[in-house]
Amino acid sequence: MIRKLNPGNLARWAVTLPPSLFLVVFFLLPALIVVAASLREPGEFGGLAPLFVGGAFTHALTLDSYRFFFGDTIYLEIFVKSFFIALLTTLICIALAYPLAWLIARSPKRRRDLLVLLVILPFASNLLIRVYAWILLLGPLNLLYTPVAVVAGMVYVHLPFMVLPLYTNLEKHDPALLEAAQDLGAGTWTRFWRVTFPLSLPGIFSGSALVFIPVLGMFAIPELLGGTGDLMIGNLIKEQFLDNRDWPFGATLSLLLTVAVLLCAGLAVLAAKKSFKGTEAVT
Amino acid sequence: MALLEIRNVTRRFGDFKAVDDVSFSIEAGEFFTLLGPSGCGKTTILRMIAGFDDPDAGVMLLDGRPLTGIPPERRPVHTVFQSYALFPHMTVAGNIAFPLEMAGKSRDEIARRVAETLALVHLEDKGGSYPHELSGGQKQRVALARGLVNRPRLLLLDEPLGALDAKLRVEMQSELIALQREVGITFVFVTHSQQEALALSHRIAVMNRGRIEQLDEPDKLYGLPANRFVADFIGKINLIEVEVAAASKVLLTLTAAGLGEIAAADARPLQPGERGCFALRPELIRVYGRKESADLKNRFDGRVKELLYLGDVTHYKVALANGFLIEALMPNAAPGRAKFHEVGDAVTVCWRHDAGIFLRD
Numbered sequence: 223m224i225r226k227l228n229p230g231n232l233a234r235w236a237v238t239l240p241p242s243l244f245l246v247v248f249f250l251l252p253a254l255i256v257v258a259a260s261l262r263e264p265g266e267f268g269g270l271a272p273l274f275v276g277g278a279f280t281h282a283l284t285l286d287s288y289r290f291f292f293g294d295t296i297y298l299e300i301f302v303k304s305f306f307i308a309l310l311t312t313l314i315c316i317a318l319a320y321p322l323a324w325l326i327a328r329s330p331k332r333r334r335d336l337l338v339l340l341v342i343l344p345f346a347s348n349l350l351i352r353v354y355a356w357i358l359l360l361g362p363l364n365l366l367y368t369p370v371a372v373v374a375g376m377v378y379v380h381l382p383f384m385v386l387p388l389y390t391n392l393e394k395h396d397p398a399l400l401e402a403a404q405d406l407g408a409g410t411w412t413r414f415w416r417v418t419f420p421l422s423l424p425g426i427f428s429g430s431a432l433v434f435i436p437v438l439g440m441f442a443i444p445e446l447l448g449g450t451g452d453l454m455i456g457n458l459i460k461e462q463f464l465d466n467r468d469w470p471f472g473a474t475l476s477l478l479l480t481v482a483v484l485l486c487a488g489l490a491v492l493a494a495k496k497s498f499k500g501t502e503a504v505t
Numbered sequence: 506m507a508l509l510e511i512r513n514v515t516r517r518f519g520d521f522k523a524v525d526d527v528s529f530s531i532e533a534g535e536f537f538t539l540l541g542p543s544g545c546g547k548t549t550i551l552r553m554i555a556g557f558d559d560p561d562a563g564v565m566l567l568d569g570r571p572l573t574g575i576p577p578e579r580r581p582v583h584t585v586f587q588s589y590a591l592f593p594h595m596t597v598a599g600n601i602a603f604p605l606e607m608a609g610k611s612r613d614e615i616a617r618r619v620a621e622t623l624a625l626v627h628l629e630d631k632g633g634s635y636p637h638e639l640s641g642g643q644k645q646r647v648a649l650a651r652g653l654v655n656r657p658r659l660l661l662l663d664e665p666l667g668a669l670d671a672k673l674r675v676e677m678q679s680e681l682i683a684l685q686r687e688v689g690i691t692f693v694f695v696t697h698s699q700q701e702a703l704a705l706s707h708r709i710a711v712m713n714r715g716r717i718e719q720l721d722e723p724d725k726l727y728g729l730p731a732n733r734f735v736a737d738f739i740g741k742i743n744l745i746e747v748e749v750a751a752a753s754k755v756l757l758t759l760t761a762a763g764l765g766e767i768a769a770a771d772a773r774p775l776q777p778g779e780r781g782c783f784a785l786r787p788e789l790i791r792v793y794g795r796k797e798s799a800d801l802k803n804r805f806d807g808r809v810k811e812l813l814y815l816g817d818v819t820h821y822k823v824a825l826a827n828g829f830l831i832e833a834l835m836p837n838a839a840p841g842r843a844k845f846h847e848v849g850d851a852v853t854v855c856w857r858h859d860a861g862i863f864l865r866d
Contacts, residue, residue, distance in 0.1 A: 402590035404577045405555055406651065407607030416603075420594045 253480075259473035260287055268467030287474035297458070297475075301482065304454040307369070308437040311376040312430050315384040318377070319429065320422075323388035327395070334393070341385050349379065353446050360447065367449035375443040383432035391425025392418075420497065427494050435483055455479050506569055508533040508691055509554065509659060514563030516549050523549040524560070525715035531659075531693065536685050538694045540702040541712035542738070547695045551661050554693065556580050567658060578607070583657040587664045589648040591636040597647050598623070598632035604655040622654045625684065642673045649681075653688055662694045666701060678704050699739045703727065711735050727786075733864055736784040743787065743831050747863070749779040757863060759783055763827025768802045770859035785861035790833035792821050792846060793853045801855040807831065809850045819845045823854050 261283040263271040273279065291297050326337045344352060356375050360366040395418065403413045441456030455475065462472030507530035516524040524546040531537045539547035552558040554565065556577030565572045572580065583604065592600050598619050605615045623629050626646035636644060645665060652660050666674045682705060685692050696702055702709050703723040710720040711734075719731040730736035737744065747759040750766060757771040767783055793799055795806070810830060811822040821833045831854055837843035846852050
């Protein structure tokens with residue numbers, strides 16, 4: 223069925239086409255290139271092996287990189303460890319950000335903007351400088367180049383990403399709900415666990431996504447603060463492209479990372495759907 | 506012993522006395538209303554009974570025991586909030602079960618009581634719905650059910666009908682009366698709507714500027730207001746400035762400037778020269794043509810200034826000789842087309858000598 227191109231449709235196209243094109247060119251195509259690259263062989267001097275040598279088609283597609291990945295447990299171990307660090311970072315961020323976000327949401331309106339500004343102020347200085355500062359802090363404590371240092375750095379850098387969505391959520395809570403809960407017999411803790419916490423789940427979920435996924439792919443922090451045993455997926459991918467010059471394996475790793483993240487996100491959405499029931503009316 | 510006794514309670518916010526030395530008591534099973542304009546202190550009193558605020562002076566006794574120091578969650582008092590404050594992440598049944606869970610009731614009992622209460626407010630099929638899926642009237646019923654389900658000693662209702670549209674509000678008024686009669690729980694109702702207060706309450710405390718102006722049954726408040734504020738706040742009324750001319754045991758003669766003498770019935774020992782106002786309800790005034798005769802003591806000539814034909818009644822504003830615009834309400838009780846006096850018609854307004862009351866300043 224061909225729809226008539228009326229002015230309304232035209233306007234809709236005019237508005238949606240540029241961003242769609244942008245996404246196709248800079249997201250969809252590169253993603254397909256990564257898939258293709260993961261199925262190729264590395265070139266002798268890095269990059270990908272040429273498809274044609276002397277006019278003849280030489281290399282077909284290969285699953286070598288995937289075989290390599292699953293052939294040695296070390297890569298899976300690094301994946302698992304990275305997920306563990308990302309999970310730990312996310313949990314610590316929730317624990318630290320929750321009281322902070324709650325405090326900001328409860329402060330007088332005039333002071334809130336200032337406090338939010340303070341939370342995002344660290345972004346004003348460069349990430350590397352902030353991570354280097356941790357080297358100075360952790361060195362004397364004999365914690366440098368340990369997993370603890372990696373997690374500390376990760377938490378420090380990503381904390382604002384947890385605070386902001388949580389604050390946005392908590393700020394919208396109707397204080398009358400807590401009064402109602404108290405009126406109906408709920409003590410302080412019950413009020414928190416039965417009212418505030420469930421209503422803040424959407425904030426916790428979006429904050430977790432904003433922390434978990436970037437931590438998983440982060441390479442600067444483990445490289446600067448972690449020891450040789452604290453490699454994460456991000457470092458592994460970086461190594462393949464810059465040091466080992468094995469682009470197909472690098473592409474394979476980043477593809478597997480994407481798949482794993484999407485799986486996690488899918489599970490999270492399923493869990494969220496169950497627990498968000500009714501809260502969408504508030505948030 | 507009264508269920509709730511409030512003795513000399515005062516609550517200050519800075520220099521402002523929100524509640525100023527208020528005393529009253531509420532009997533078990535009563536539908537008690539705090540009525541007044543916004544800022545009169547009625548909500549502050551409600552919040553103090555619930556425990557969200559504390560009096561600066563005075564005592565509050567529930568079943569003879571002081572409420573001081575008992576936090577809201579431990580008072581056998583529940584509130585229906587103006588905004589309903591339903592928990593958006595819980596179903597209707599979950600909301601209603603909440604106070605029972607807090608009271609540590611067994612699973613079986615909770616299920617049974619929730620089902621009973623849902624039936625009580627006619628929401629049997631809505632137990633699984635979430636609050637945002639309900640209409641305003643349904644939310645209102647859930648809020649009521651949640652407040653009632655654990656059988657509090659007192660149910661406080663903070664302008665619960667304020668958010669509903671006019672038609673629904675009238676329906677809910679009837680339901681509230683029926684509900685209160687059925688459950689027998691004492692209701693303390695706060696409203697600024699005098700119509701709502703008159704329709705629902707056993708007794709009404711009319712509040713103004715932190716004080717109770719009058720506490721009485723609805724018909725007494727309406728028929729025998731104690732002062733100018735109450736007379737003016739409850740219903741429509743004509744307030745004519747007067748001075749006592751003569752007072753005998755049964756008959757009171759008042760003089761209104763530019764109008765002449767008004768006869769009233771009053772047994773109080775009043776002295777000539779006392780000033781005040783004469784309060785007269787519009788529906789007690791008759792409006793006649795000049796030639797019609799009526800055997801009523803108080804007769805004043807005037808001219809129809811405005812007229813509103815409302816179907817069941819006609820609402821007149823008649824300009825009297827001294828310029829006072831007197832309001833009168835005439836029922837259109839005769840069958841067929843209603844007859845009324847047109848704007849500009851010369852008329853006579855009259856009323857019985859015992860129709861109005863004298864309010865001392």
